Amino acid sequence: MPTSVFETPTKRKVVSGVLADQMSSGDGELIEGCELISDRDVHKTCYVIKQSGNARKKAKRSHPFIRLDQSIPETDDYVEDRWSLYTKTITNIQTKLESLLNDADESTLHRVWKYVTSTQDYHHDAYTLLPVGLVLAGANISSHMRLFTNMSKYIEQREAQKIVTVVVTLRDASTLREALRKIISQLVGQRKADDEDEITARMTTVPEGDQNDRRLSYDLDLLVDWFVKQGRVEKIVVIIQDADGSDGDLLPEVIRMLCVYRDRLPFVLLLGIATTLPIFSTKIPKRTMRMIDFESFDVLRTDDSLTRLLDEILLSSSTQLLLGPGLFRSLLKRYNNHTKNLETFTSAIQYAYMTHFFANPLSIILAPPKSVVNSEDHIIALRTIPSFQSYVTDWTSKEECDTEHIRGLLTDSTAVLAFVGSCQKEFHKFVSRQSEALKLLDVLQDASSTYSSTTVKRTRAELYADAINGTLRGSPIVRELVMFMTKMSAATVDNLARLIDQGFDKNSVIRKMRDSWNIGSMNGKASHLKLISNISKAMQEFLDANLNSYTDIVFHELFVFDSVSLCENAFAPRYRATIEKALMQPAYYLCQPSEAARFEKPFLSVAHALYRESGTLINIYDYWTAFHQFFADKCDTETLDNDSLPATNEDEGVDYSSRLTPSPSSFSESQTLALFYRAISELKYLGFLKEMSSKRGGNKNTVAVLQKLVWDGL
């Protein structure tokens, strides 16, 4: 059912091979063969489609990493090391990510729970409205399932037995009957009746032992009976995940039904809204709106979470590997422009880590095993790293050259490893200094925003890429903040000091700097001016010292991963450009056996080339003539060649490319026509063309033409 893949909004890719298994361990799922993508799977972010039938032989290895023999002849032990290093790093990160995502939801869940428990008793009076919680869950639908399942669990755990919850999606319920049947069957705990047939539906929903009860499965009286029997249940929470994705009148109808029964069943309705309130309210008629009493909840998982992610994962003290500025920028851009989805962001980070450990044999250097010392290949590889080479060049070009040190690095393997270790320490220092500097910029911006409200605050996530790139040093924003400090009033200084106290640890450099200010003792204008000039000078120096570029670190290639194109291609492939390129320059993708064949195109490409040259409407006869002419021309030029060469087309072992581009000389006109038909139908299948008949140009008779459907350059 390939169409369902496209119908759903979530991102899905087919990641091939074993790596995909790792990817999918997060929120993806493995799908065997052509198994249907059922409704349950609709919101997964990632699908791995494995060929069913002749499954590949499982490798004997316990892990999916492979030997990277091309660059460094590795032994299996090293591969093992990389794998264990990767798993160690990734589990560390994953637990942090999990807690980050959960914490983001936590406050909302708490508020929703409070709302549910605070709703009025249902048999208050006839005018009690149906309590409805509007949960604004954001536009990333793929996270909704998780959120609402958590919500349901959260509420049930805290109010054991008193509140029952039921999560439904209206997407697959086209009628009121189906929606109610879903709610009832989930609560009463019977199997869901799949088909429309009432008899079977009834048979499966009626409580056992009560054969005389022939009520229909969507009769809410069933629920009333169930509720009376339960005794302890005080509230029934119905969570509708996709409130704004439902068809037409369905949601108002469901609300009406729940409202009608509100004197017997203590319903609380929670609606998951992916759009905004103004858009959602256009879908609810006023009549329905008067039946309900509502409160809205925002699921806050936006820039705050990004900042936290930056602090805890990218710039924490345990950071082994830093995301490069280019990569981070592209991830952030994708987040803002396309997804607004924190889950996608985090999985991209995981992917980056995975790629680093999978594809870089030197990644074991991050925690070098002892045997590396003996591995000459690794040492040689280390010496080929550009940053190391330029380091050596710099040293040797200096006048006072410590030749011993350089010679040691170039000859002694232990010296190289020791040097790598010291560089790693330097890297850790770099990370912590960057983190401090970014925090300081944050604090300074907060302080200055009270001073002038016109500037828009730039978050740490936005500044990160520039910061580690070194471009932030002396940039306008830093200059502006330093300028602000030179003009601070006494109150602003107090405010700044307070913000620093809040934001930094006692042991940090900034905190010590702030402690040396002794604000209280300063009285009078002169002393104040002196103080702020001291502060601004100190801050300027601090920022200048700490906002240096990661490229200053030797061996930074080992500690910073910055492969933009790899990640972009993995997460957002350019399918359209790829198809067009394949049609325009098939030689790119076909391994041509000989030089001469390079200039030959598959007939589909020929048809496509003609297609590109024509206008919006293509007369079929013209098209055919041009197509035929193309091959006829070729025949003329090639007859000479073919006389001398025996035709190779009838050979058994012709490869695929020669089947795509059969030598045209062997074709009669009717065969060319067949090829033409095939090319046209393939173009039609690809969605390029549409058949139609036209009466244009003053013709009385209709002319068979093809209409171009695909626009150029989109």
Next chain:
Amino acid sequence: MTYLTDNRLQELTLEFPARYNQFDLLNSLLSKDKTTNPTAIALVGQPSSGKSCVLRRFLQEVQFSHTWLSCDECVTLRVLLQRILAALRAIGTQDPNKLDYSILCHNSTLFVAQLNDTLRNLALEEAHFVVLDRIDELGEPYESFYQLIIKIGNMLRYDGITFILVSSGSEPRSSATTTFPHIYFPPYSKAESLAILRKESPESIRSMLGSTERKLSDVQLTSLWSSYSQVIIDTYFPLYGPDMQQLKAIVRRVFPTYAKPVLDGIVGILASNGNYHGFVKLYKINQPLLTSEEFVRNSFVSYVQGTGTADSTGHHEMPMYAKYLLCAAYLASYSKPRNDIRLFSRIRESRRRFRNTAKQKFKDKINSRNLAPSPFEYERLLAIFQCIVPDRIDSVTDIQTQVATLSTLKLITRVGIGSDSSGGSSIDVLGSRTKWRVNVSWDIILQISRDIKLQIENYLMD
């Protein structure tokens, strides 16, 4: 023979203002004698004009045996038929509340047969009434069932049962000419509405203010309530008309806030009617309350902003390109393809003057915003999208993902499913033949385009 005396009817009219005629009609139409009753009567009138409560009160008064069924609880006709039969079969059993749902009725023919069976078993001595309340709110089209009930007298072999149809919608056209008794409930006038509102008992008024309220005496409360009802009727009657349900709901919502100055002791209320000063002062304090839309609740937004509970915009932004796509979809729906070059292209041809034919001129006179959005092709959406985004972007899968998201959220909808006759897969969502249509109004598009700083008016002809 009638069951209630005229005096009793007058007393009931005190309870239900302006409903004397209806009580009188019910009284004269219905009787315990099963031979004289019609098989069906209808109570019609606007919503909340007292049909159900008058009928309920009457049946309670005369102690007729009856069954009350709310049709709005029934999702389909089958549920209703089953409930009618179950309720009838329960008559005369030991436990009338324990209903027997062993019969499932699929259509009206079966229903008549089953009803005959049931009536034969029951052998009614006295007349029994089946009230089908809110028949117009049955989950399914109810016209044919309405017809059946009207004519059911001819199909029943046992008498003794009378259906009372209570409907606030218009009657099905086919039954408009059939003769069976109707009782019409005219809408309440302003004065009558006021009288109904004022009939609240001191206890219930007190409960609206919170059960712990003990400051005001009953007389004071009644006096406050009566002036308050007048204010509410003057304010909201033009808005809601005689819809008593709405008026009563709004009275309940506003009252705690309205009465707060009195409870806080800012305004003193005396029991005597002469104390206009207090009421005027109270009214002046509460004037902003009555002019705001806070209690009307026509939309989620105004209410949320009114109470200031949450900031409705801001956090839940769509991704930026999703906003652009939505604007592009709006433009694609509301601008004509023949204007595309003029609107979206920078080439010279776009400056050419277009001559409008008379027919097109006539069409152009209608503001396209008042028309339904016209369908557009996916390619055109992409092209317009490329024109309005500030920087050129490649068509990566993320764009398609967002189109799919917009479609899931029903912000753009697919049109013409299955219209593909030439053999292609009709459910191919991304097929170039599939047409789309925007499903968002101009106000929202304007708001979104402001967010992304897009001058969307520049791309529209009107």
